[in-house]
Amino acid sequence: MAVTTEEDLTVTDICRILQISRRTFYEWRAKGRAPRCKRVPNGELRIRRADFERWYDGCGDVA
Structure with a gap:
């Protein structure tokens, strides 16, 4: 069984890093675009740092 560690980010952490609102994060999540x-x-959400970095x-943008 995995436990929450300092390697796990909260929704608040993600919003702060990306400078987005919680609403934007949850909209992305509903559309399948969030990490x-x-x-x-x-009941809270956690995002593994490695998963976030891969997603990010x-x-x-491909130029």
């Missing part, structure tokens, strides 16, 4: 999330027992790297 992969897991729900912890208290994949967001690059």
